[in-house]
Amino acid sequence: MVGKEKELIRTMMTNLSRGAILWLLSQKPMSGYSVVKELEELTGQHLTPGVVYPLLYELEKEGFIVGEWTQKGRRRIKYYSMTQRGIELLNRLRSFLEMPVGEVLREFVEKKNWNAAELPASAPNGDSS
Numbered sequence: 001m002v003g004k005e006k007e008l009i010r011t012m013m014t015n016l017s018r019g020a021i022l023w024l025l026s027q028k029p030m031s032g033y034s035v036v037k038e039l040e041e042l043t044g045q046h047l048t049p050g051v052v053y054p055l056l057y058e059l060e061k062e063g064f065i066v067g068e069w070t071q072k073g074r075r076r077i078k079y080y081s082m083t084q085r086g087i088e089l090l091n092r093l094r095s096f097l098e099m100p101v102g103e104v105l106r107e108f109v110e111k112k113n114w115n116a117a118e119l120p121a122s123a124p125n126g127d128s129s
Helices: 003-027 032-043 049-061 084-098 100-110
Strands: 065-072 075-082
Touching: 003 032, 003 049, 003 065, 003 075, 003 084, 032 049, 032 075, 049 065, 075 084
Parallel strands: none
Antiparallel strands: 065 075
């Protein structure tokens, strides 16, 4: 995979992960470790703490989630939960996905393999409209 392709996939996965984190935390407060494990289960991808924790910190800094330290035995664990601002963002994301773009995304996900022969032919100037 070349640089631009890799960058596009990385950016898409990062943005999808932000939304998935918000959705997970809307279900119940979770520790960072639990978020990592749940994201792995949801995506089927191995996500390292080095990928997930910066997203948690970013969402916390922006006020979408809040972290609260608790003591469990000798260990301190930070549990993250949604803020009102995070709930509002999640509702806006949900509304966005209910729009026609949601149908496009569903169709995109359902299509397993793309074949150039199946794509519409381009006009001579490269415009396919």
